[in-house]
Amino acid sequence: MYDSSITVPWTSLIAGYARRKQGQDALDCFELMQKKGVPPNEVTYVYVLKACAVTGDITKGKQIHEEISRKGFLERSVLLGNILVDMYAKCGALPQAKSVLETLPSRDVVTWNTLISRFSQAQEAHQALECFEQMRNEGISPDAVTYASILKACALIGAIDKGVEIHDVIQKQGFLDHDVVLGGALVHMYAKCGKLSQARTVLQHLPSRSIVVWSALMASYVQKGLGQEALEFFEQLQQENIRPDALAYTCVLKACALVGDKGKGKKIHDEILRERLQEQNPELVAALVEMYVLCGDLLHAHTVLLELSSHSAATWNPLIVGYTQNGQGHEALECYKQMEQQGIPPDSITYASVLKACNVLGASDIGQKFHVKILKQGLQEHDIVLGGALVDMYAKCDFLPQARSVLNSLPSRDIVVWNALLVGYAQKGQCDQAWDCFEKMQIEDILPNTVTFLSLLNLCSHLGLLEKGQVLFNRMVLVYGLEPRLESYNCLVDLFGRAGNLANALRIIEEMPFSASSVVWLCLSSACQKCRDGKATA
DNA sequence: CTAGGGTTAG
Numbered sequence: 001m002y003d004s005s006i007t008v009p010w011t012s013l014i015a016g017y018a019r020r021k022q023g024q025d026a027l028d029c030f031e032l033m034q035k036k037g038v039p040p041n042e043v044t045y046v047y048v049l050k051a052c053a054v055t056g057d058i059t060k061g062k063q064i065h066e067e068i069s070r071k072g073f074l075e076r077s078v079l080l081g082n083i084l085v086d087m088y089a090k091c092g093a094l095p096q097a098k099s100v101l102e103t104l105p106s107r108d109v110v111t112w113n114t115l116i117s118r119f120s121q122a123q124e125a126h127q128a129l130e131c132f133e134q135m136r137n138e139g140i141s142p143d144a145v146t147y148a149s150i151l152k153a154c155a156l157i158g159a160i161d162k163g164v165e166i167h168d169v170i171q172k173q174g175f176l177d178h179d180v181v182l183g184g185a186l187v188h189m190y191a192k193c194g195k196l197s198q199a200r201t202v203l204q205h206l207p208s209r210s211i212v213v214w215s216a217l218m219a220s221y222v223q224k225g226l227g228q229e230a231l232e233f234f235e236q237l238q239q240e241n242i243r244p245d246a247l248a249y250t251c252v253l254k255a256c257a258l259v260g261d262k263g264k265g266k267k268i269h270d271e272i273l274r275e276r277l278q279e280q281n282p283e284l285v286a287a288l289v290e291m292y293v294l295c296g297d298l299l300h301a302h303t304v305l306l307e308l309s310s311h312s313a314a315t316w317n318p319l320i321v322g323y324t325q326n327g328q329g330h331e332a333l334e335c336y337k338q339m340e341q342q343g344i345p346p347d348s349i350t351y352a353s354v355l356k357a358c359n360v361l362g363a364s365d366i367g368q369k370f371h372v373k374i375l376k377q378g379l380q381e382h383d384i385v386l387g388g389a390l391v392d393m394y395a396k397c398d399f400l401p402q403a404r405s406v407l408n409s410l411p412s413r414d415i416v417v418w419n420a421l422l423v424g425y426a427q428k429g430q431c432d433q434a435w436d437c438f439e440k441m442q443i444e445d446i447l448p449n450t451v452t453f454l455s456l457l458n459l460c461s462h463l464g465l466l467e468k469g470q471v472l473f474n475r476m477v478l479v480y481g482l483e484p485r486l487e488s489y490n491c492l493v494d495l496f497g498r499a500g501n502l503a504n505a506l507r508i509i510e511e512m513p514f515s516a517s518s519v520v521w522l523c524l525s526s527a528c529q530k531c532r533d534g535k536a537t538a
Numbered sequence: 539c540t541a542g543g544g545t546t547a548g
Binding site for chain 2: 015042043046047049050078079080081082083084085086109110111112113114115116117118120143144145146147148149150151152179180181182183184185186187188189191210211212213214215216217218219220222245246247248250251254283286287290314317318321324325348349350351352353356383385386388389
């Protein structure tokens with residue numbers, strides 16, 4: 001048995017590993033230490049728990065938990081309890097983290113903050129708020145850290161009332177005067193709750209503004225499509241001598257794209273190169289490429305991409321998406337080839353987009369080759385949009401059984417996926433199958449949308465199912481509260497026309513909130529024609 | 539030696 005004085009060097013070694021995120025080495029070292037009979041102290045356990053969190057080794061973590069609790073450490077050290085709670089949370093065991101907190105012999109504001117912030121980070125806002133209540137019921141006063149985490153939770157669920165309440169409290173307590181981070185959380189909360197002008201006012205009144213606060217504001221304006229305002233904020237922050245970082249540049253590039261200001265975008269581009277920010281930030285390069293794409297200069301986007309030679313799918317995706325949306329399927333597939341040559345693995349977005357390019361080109365053979373690659377990479381079941389693109393691809397090239405089987409294989413389905421299949425059936429005139437989709441999506445609690453109804457109405461009108469069509473139209477408006485499009489009215493007119501009910505057809509044309517398109521008149525005149533023919537033969 | 543703020547493509 002060693003003297004406990006040797007605990008310190010052992011602990012330093014473990015701490016070194018843990019700080020470098022070499023969790024396994026730290027744990028191995030700890031095991032060796034115990035084998036040699038060196039007694040761990042509080043600090044040793046701090047780092048051992050940290051190592052468990054880094055490696056996500058909750059089994060080991062529980063073992064340590066049991067050990068320190070048996071040795072009475074938890075009675076003597078609030079710190080260890082806090083780190084223990086954090087360990088469970090970082091291993092993804094949030095409910096356990098909470099029950100551990102509840103059994104700790106003593107806890108403080110940091111214990112609660114740890115748990116609350118982890119709930120917020122895991123997007124479990126309600127849990128975070130519940131903890132907040134519990135903490136106050138225990139008579140523990142929240143501090144700036146608590147409020148920052150709670151504001152994040154409010155932002156997540158759009159709890160503006162709660163957010164305003166917190167704003168009042170921190171205002172009164174003067175927290176905003178010396179805490180930049182809390183100010184940022186507040187701005188973010190207002191922005192995420194859609195209260196852009198409040199967010200802006202709060203920002204303007206902060207004693208000092210960091211690049212993070214400005215980015216939070218710019219990001220929310222960009223998200224609302226307010227590019228011009230975001231550009232003005234960018235000017236302001238530069239005037240305040242605040243240096244933009246990669247994330248701020250990403251925001252402002254999106255703003256340039258929104259307003260279509262390629263000249264401004266080019267200036268930002270130069271600034272980024274001067275700061276050499278492109279080197280470590282592939283997402284910034286992606287934003288640059290995307291900016292040029294959205295400003296309509298795909299060629300330059302391609303050049304920039306090749307110049308900056310970023311090795312990730314994220315950079316190629318905006319360009320591939322741009323080419324596809326532009327109807328330039330060949331160019332999109334060419335990009336894919338270049339990616340492949342550079343050895344960059346495509347991701348779900350890449351595949352979803354090249355599948356669309358295949359549809360544009362009517363190249364279902366290539367699409368199926370992509371499907372094989374997608375399955376090999378195990379991507380199909382991880383991404384609903386990619387699933388939708390596959391269903392769409394098969395439906396568009398009339399491989400409806402394959403489309404259905406892809407749909408069935410997805411762990412969850414949204415309206416886009418269901419519509420892709422339904423539209424496929426409807427266009428082939430497979431009435432029963434289309435209706436089956438309509439029923440099944442509703443069993444899964446997926447609400448049909450205008451596209452769904454349009455497709456079914458079209459089907460009814462082609463098959464001359466007047467009554468079914470009318471019921472459907474009414475259901476769309478009355479049950480689902482959907483605004484009929486001009487095309488939906490066209491179907492209805494066509495339905496009545498085909499049934500020889502010209503009076504009703506005319507009434508709809510008169511009453512619909514659109515001016516009649518040539519399509520409607522075409523429907524009606526062909527109906528008239530048929531009517532006359534019918535009378536002539538009668 | 540534990541806890542807090544900004545981005546994410548189809």
